[in-house]
Amino acid sequence: MDTNVQNFAVANLRRRPLVVETAGFVVGFDPGTTSPYINYATPVPGAEPTAGDVAELVEAFRGRGLKPRLEFAPDAAPAVEPALREAGFTVEAVHEYLVCTPQTLTAPRTAAGEALLVEAPAAQEEYAMIDAALAEAFSGEFGSSPEGAARLRRTQEGGGAVRYVRAPDGGCAGGALCSAPAVGTCELAGVGTRPAFRGRGIAAAVTAALAGTMFARGADSVWLEYSGEGSRRVYERVGFRPAGTRLYVSLEG
Incomplete structure (x- = not known):
């Protein structure tokens, strides 16, 4: 399910009013707010970013005066978290997610x-x-x-x-x-x-x-x-x- 959820995250960010795509990442911006919970990025499944790729991602935020921030399912892109930590990113939270299907809905x-x-x-x-x-x-x-x-x-x-x-x-x-x-x-x-x-x-x-x-x-x-x-x-x-x-x-x- 991690890959499905991560593919969804990518597709959903591409619906934002302003989208920036860098090597291995999709960034969704909403010019109507500066909230980091709305303006954030996510990696494409299987991404293996270099230090340069992460630097380009950071600049996409910094150039707009926004905090660089990502939300993603780490198991769908295992190489991303180590690359971000190397660049100085820190963990805000780890959340478990739940899934419902037509068969389980009550x-x-x-x-x-x-x-x-x-x-x-x-x-x-x-x-x-x-x-x-x-x-x-x-x-x-x-x-x-x-x-x-x-x-x-x-x-x-x-x-x-x-x-x-x-x-x-x-x-x-x-x-x-x-x-x-x-x-x-x-x-x-x-x-x-x-x-x-x-x-x-x-x-x-x-x-x-x-x-x-x-x-x-x-x-x-x-x-x-x-x-x-x-x-x-x-x-x-x-x-x-x-x-x-x-x-x-x-x-x-």
Whole structure:
């Protein structure tokens, strides 16, 4: 699965508004933000970069005033991590990823045995309220903004999907998004529930709804990363299973 996930990472970055390809690497930039979590690179599977290749990659970031940063499945390109470490890159994190297939997907239920209503946004104000809810859910890790709402809309209109559960006051209680499929798989991300609505099965509901949507569109699998054992249990309940690891590295200074 590592090669499939890495091929997806390459294809997904090539969808960015600005793409730079250097020897063995694809870099995706979004001029609407300087966030290192959106502007990053990934290697092509099997890449064996030289010191010069890594230097060219670093310059692609430095020339734009951005931090050099990569996300990738290390087992799909074993020579990349040593080359990056030699150039001074350090590890930010190592995340296990989980994969769901049509055969493992399980519909969730609330404690009362009912299914939550999961909706797709249509109007711009819905994208804005989902963006605001996710910003609250992630404790200000990123701020709500018109650019964030616009990225959600591009995901929905570009072949991916955005789903949310409405709060009693008409706002967004929680939501998530899934990229458009590539090479048979797609990434589900940004699963977040506002603190006041946690423990009600919202994360499970939107995760299962997104996976089902992508399977209906022909995807063979959906993968995601989890942030803790609590979220892992949520994802496993709806059919996600451990499949590999992803590495996050960056260059300071």
